Amino acid sequence: MGEGFPSILELLDLERVEQGVFVGRPSEDGRSRVFGGHTVAQALAAACFSVEGLTCHSLHAYFVRPGIPGRPTHYEVMAVRDGNAFATRQVVAVQRDEVVLHLMASFHEPVKSTFEHRAPMPGVPAPESFPPEEERLARLLEAAPPDLRDLIKHKWPFEMIRINDYHPAADPEEQRARPNRTWMRLRGEGLPEDRNFHCCALAYASDAGPLEPCVRAVGASFGDNSLQLASLDHAVWFHRPIRFDQWTLFVAESPSVAAGRAFSRGSVFDRDGTLVASIAQEGILRSRE
Numbered sequence: 182m183g184e185g186f187p188s189i190l191e192l193l194d195l196e197r198v199e200q201g202v203f204v205g206r207p208s209e210d211g212r213s214r215v216f217g218g219h220t221v222a223q224a225l226a227a228a229c230f231s232v233e234g235l236t237c238h239s240l241h242a243y244f245v246r247p248g249i250p251g252r253p254t255h256y257e258v259m260a261v262r263d264g265n266a267f268a269t270r271q272v273v274a275v276q277r278d279e280v281v282l283h284l285m286a287s288f289h290e291p292v293k294s295t296f297e298h299r300a301p302m303p304g305v306p307a308p309e310s311f312p313p314e315e316e317r318l319a320r321l322l323e324a325a326p327p328d329l330r331d332l333i334k335h336k337w338p339f340e341m342i343r344i345n346d347y348h349p350a351a352d353p354e355e356q357r358a359r360p361n362r363t364w365m366r367l368r369g370e371g372l373p374e375d376r377n378f379h380c381c382a383l384a385y386a387s388d389a390g391p392l393e394p395c396v397r398a399v400g401a402s403f404g405d406n407s408l409q410l411a412s413l414d415h416a417v418w419f420h421r422p423i424r425f426d427q428w429t430l431f432v433a434e435s436p437s438v439a440a441g442r443a444f445s446r447g448s449v450f451d452r453d454g455t456l457v458a459s460i461a462q463e464g465i466l467r468s469r470e
Contacts, residue, residue, distance in 0.1 A: 189338040189367055189382050192219065193226045195256065203227040203256045208248065215248025215281075217412045218388030220274050222381045224284040227256035228270035229377040235268055235288035237380045239418045242284040244411075252276050266290050299420070302454040308364040308428045311342050321346070329404045339386050339425070341365045360434040361394045361447075367426040379423045383449065383458060386425070387417050391462040395435040395443035399466070412464045413442070421457045428452050433460070441467040 195203040205223035208215040221242050229237065248254065254274050261269040267289050274282035311317065321343075322330050342364040350356035365386050372378070392410060393403045401408055423429070433447035443466035449458035 188369055189222075189385065190369070190372070192338065192385070193222060193378065193381050195223060195226055195230065197230070198255070201231065201258045201260075203230065203258070204253050205256060207253050208250045212250060215250055215254075216388065217244055217282075217415065218385040220244075220248055220254060220282045221284065221388060221415060222385035223254065224256050224272040224274050224282055225286055225384050226377075226381045227258050228272050228284070228286040228288075229381065231258050231260060231270055232268050232288050235290055236376045237286055237419055238289045239416070240284060240286045240384065241414070241416045242282055243414045244282055246279055246281045247411075248274075248281045249276055254281065261285075266292075299456040300448060302430060302450040302456070303360075303362070303432060305344055305362055305364075305430060306348070308342055308366075311344075311347060311364075314340060317342065326404050326406075336368075337386075337389070338369075339365050339367050339382070341386075341389070357398050357400060359394075360432050361390065363390075363431045363433075364428050365389075365425075365431055366428045369426070372426045376422055379425045380417075380419050382425045383419075383423055383429070384417055387431075387447075387449075387458075387460045388412065388415060388462070391415075391433050391445040391447055391460060392435075392443055392464045392466065394433050395438050395445055395464070395466055398435045399438055407469055409465055409467050409469050410443075412462060414463050416461045418459045419457070420459065421451075421455060423449075423451070423457045429457070431460075438466055441465060 192206055195205050198204050208219050225240055254276050257273045259271045261271050270286050272284040273280055322333055325333055344362040350359050367382055396403050430450040433445050435445050437444045442463055444463045447460040448456055451457050
């Protein structure tokens with residue numbers, strides 16, 4: 182998995198400390214603050230442990246404070262509603278009596294739909310057409326700023342292929358407007374088939390760079406130290422069953438950057454081209470001056 186980086190199974194294996202309260206494994210990936218997807222995924226896992234027979238169909242989270250790496254996080258779950266077909270859970274993530282995340286998740290018993298519609302997947306090269314991971318990593322390290330290289334060397338619980346790095350637009354203006362396109366899949370074999378497990382895993386990965394197209398849209402680059410960039414809130418809708426241990430395409434675009442805030446929205450497709458999830462995130466994007 183890479184030095185000091187746990188598997189997704191370890192990250193989602195929360196300890197129940199009392200009724201409705203869970204504690205998650207601390208983040209130790211070399212960052213100055215906890216990766217937002219880490220906290221979102223663990224909060225959703227805590228919510229999932231409190232329902233039976235239902236699948237998460239949406240989550241909405243607010244990042245209240247930056248999480249401190251190395252500290253355990255307690256997840257306090259409240260049952261807001263238990264209906265015939267839907268259930269709602271509220272989760273508050275706390276580190277040393279300070280709230281770091283507030284999450285609402287809704288669960289539903291899937292039914293056969295009378296109606297069916299989905300947006301088509303954009304045409305992209307197959308994941309097998311790209312170089313092996315170690316070669317891709319070497320290329321990324323070569324192009325990355327020095328202060329980001331140590332972080333890049335840590336492997337995520339998922340593998341990723343940044344398509345835009347290999348198929349950049351020739352026109353700079355077109356490059357600024359082009360959506361981010363990334364293949365991702367979980368590492369490991371024999372992973373659970375439980376649908377909520379794959380929802381939690383995808384929620385983790387969904388915070389990997391959704392604001393990058395916003396940064397590029399204003400002519401800046403991700404990792405630019407002159408920028409202040411931080412996530413404010415995050416939402417995921419799960420439309421159809423997901424197997425995140427198979428290649429999955431994430432497409433993110435930036436409709437708006439204004440008032441010191443950036444907004445990104447994205448679509449997630451399985452290998453067959455089926456839309457399985459949608460993502461939205463707003464964050465701070467402004468000059469440090």
